[in-house]
Each structure stands twice: as structure tokens, then as C-alpha cells.
Amino acid sequence: MDAQKITAATVRADFNDSVAVAHYARAAHFLGLWESERILIERFFPDKAAPLLEAGCGAGRATLGLWQLGFTQITAFDFAEELVEQAGYLAAERGATAITLLVADATDLKKSHPLRDTVFFGALFFFNGLMQIPGREHRRAALRELHRVCALGAPFLFTTHDRDASPTERVLWRLETERWVHAVQDPRLVEFGDRYFEDEAGRTFMHLPDRAEILADLAATGWTHEYDAMRTELARESRAVRDFSDECRFWVARKH
Numbered sequence: 001m002d003a004q005k006i007t008a009a010t011v012r013a014d015f016n017d018s019v020a021v022a023h024y025a026r027a028a029h030f031l032g033l034w035e036s037e038r039i040l041i042e043r044f045f046p047d048k049a050a051p052l053l054e055a056g057c058g059a060g061r062a063t064l065g066l067w068q069l070g071f072t073q074i075t076a077f078d079f080a081e082e083l084v085e086q087a088g089y090l091a092a093e094r095g096a097t098a099i100t101l102l103v104a105d106a107t108d109l110k111k112s113h114p115l116r117d118t119v120f121f122g123a124l125f126f127f128n129g130l131m132q133i134p135g136r137e138h139r140r141a142a143l144r145e146l147h148r149v150c151a152l153g154a155p156f157l158f159t160t161h162d163r164d165a166s167p168t169e170r171v172l173w174r175l176e177t178e179r180w181v182h183a184v185q186d187p188r189l190v191e192f193g194d195r196y197f198e199d200e201a202g203r204t205f206m207h208l209p210d211r212a213e214i215l216a217d218l219a220a221t222g223w224t225h226e227y228d229a230m231r232t233e234l235a236r237e238s239r240a241v242r243d244f245s246d247e248c249r250f251w252v253a254r255k256h
């Protein structure tokens with residue numbers, strides 16, 4: 001029997017699984033914003049009263065971090081309802097009741113009533129969440145949706161991995177290229193660059209792009225690329241942050 005391809009439903013079920021929920025809730029309670037995230041938020045999101053939209057908020061790790069930085073109009077959503085519920089508990093515990101938390105899918109925000117008519121002055125998709133959408137067309141749909149709900153001039157901050165970031169990565173991806181050429185890759189994967197693995201965070205689907213792919217996706221969806229850098233170029237993160245998350249590339253695009 002053919003292995004089932006990974007879909008959005010697979011990813012959503014994996015994030016609703018108790019192992020992932022415990023992992024992301026722990027990070028929301030104890031880790032908070034990374035230093036690199038804080039630096040870029042302060043650089044590109046100067047207006048703390050601006051309505052912000054955070055996609056893929058999970059259990060609220062960065063959401064509560066934004067609130068602690070002084071942002072007053074935060075709307076955050078995720079398609080994994082178990083994680084949104086955790087974010088709600090944490091917001092209540094910290095007295096951050098002004099944060100709006102929603103269950104919604106980044107690839108189709110029109111389905112979420114509160115998101116249909118609101119205009120945001122900034123968007124964020126932290127910790128590679130955009131890359132956890134299987135299929136390039138679906139990732140582009142999410143980019144288009146975030147672009148549509150943002151005002152002109154709005155910044156969009158997100159992260160990805162980078163297949164070319166290190167010599168080791170380049171060797172591993174050369175081997176993976178061979179597997180795709182000979183059609184012996186993991187049959188559940190949708191595209192070259194995908195990975196599906198299991199660790200202490202549960203099962204994880206991740207698409208690892210190269211830099212050219214993201215530049216093309218931004219251009220195709222109306223975003224103007226403004227900035228990108230690897231996390232190690234921005235900050236030396238604590239051991240706890242490095243244990244929680246690998247090196248990644250930060251991106252800032254703007255709606256013009």
C-alpha cells in the first residue's frame with residue numbers, strides 16, 4: 001500500500017498531540033522570546049499600539065513575549081486548538097486578557113470571522129511555523145493571506161531553516177538529492193526539502209528551503225524582501241533557547 005503523503009491534517013494532528021502540547025506549553029511558560037526575536041521586534045515593529053497578527057502562535061510563547069514587551073493590540077491564532085487553549089490559560093494566568101486568541105488556518109483566514117475584516121499593521125510567524133505547511137502552493141497561500149490582511153507598509157517577520165547554511169547541511173542535502181533522483185526518498189514527503197521526524201517535541205513536519213526559494217515566494221505573493229540574517233549573526237542565545245530550537249534564518253518583508 002502507498003504511504004500517505006503528509007497533509008495539513010497530519011501536521012495539525014501532530015501539534016494537537018499531547019507530547020507536542022506539553023513541549024510547546026513548557027516553552028511558553030518558561031522560555032519566552034528569544035533574544036534574536038526581541039532584537040528584530042524592537043527594530044522593525046516600533047509602534048507598540050499597532051494591531052499585530054501572530055500566525056502559528058502555538059501555546060503562546062512569543063505571544064506572551066510580545067505582550068510583555070508592551071504591545072497592546074495582539075491577535076494570535078493557530079490551527080491546533082489544543083495549543084490555542086494552552087495559550088489562553090497562560091494569558092489568563094499572566095493577566096494578559098487583552099490578547100485575542102483564535103483557532104484559524106493561515107492558508108485561509110477568510111474562514112475565521114474575526115479575521116475577515118480586520119486590518120493589521122504587522123504580522124509575525126515565529127519558529128518556522130510557515131515551513132510546517134506542506135506544499136509550496138499552500139505556503140504561498142498563507143503568505144498571500146497574511147499580505148491581504150495587512151495594511152500598506154506593514155512588516156512581516158518570520159523564520160525558516162536554510163538548506164545551504166552549513167557545509168554539513170549541504171552534504172546531507174546532496175545525499176537527499178540522490179534519494180529523490182532515484183525515487184527512494186521517504187514516500188510521505190511532499191517536496192524536495194521536506195523532513196518528517198520524531199523527537200521530544202513529538203512528530204514534526206518541516207520544509208527546509210534555500211534562500212532563493214523564499215525570495216521567490218515573497219515576490220510571488222506581494223511581499224517586498226527587506227532583511228534576512230541567520231540567528232547566530234543576531235544574538236548569542238541561551239543554552240535553553242539553543243536546546244529548544246536549531247539555527248534558523250530570520251526574514252523581514254514589507255507590504256508596499
Ligand SMILES: C[S@@+](CC[C@H](N)C(=O)[O-])C[C@H]1O[C@@H](n2cnc3c(N)ncnc32)[C@H](O)[C@@H]1O
Pocket residue numbers: 008011012015024027055056057058059060061062077078079080083104105106107126127128129130132133
Ligand atoms: C514550531 S510551532 C511554533 C509555536 C510557537 N509560535 C512557538 O514559537 O513556540 C509552529 C506552529 O505553527 C502552527 N501552524 C502550522 N501550520 C499552520 C496553519 N496552516 N495555520 C495556523 N497555524 C499553523 C502549528 O500548529 C504550530 O503551533
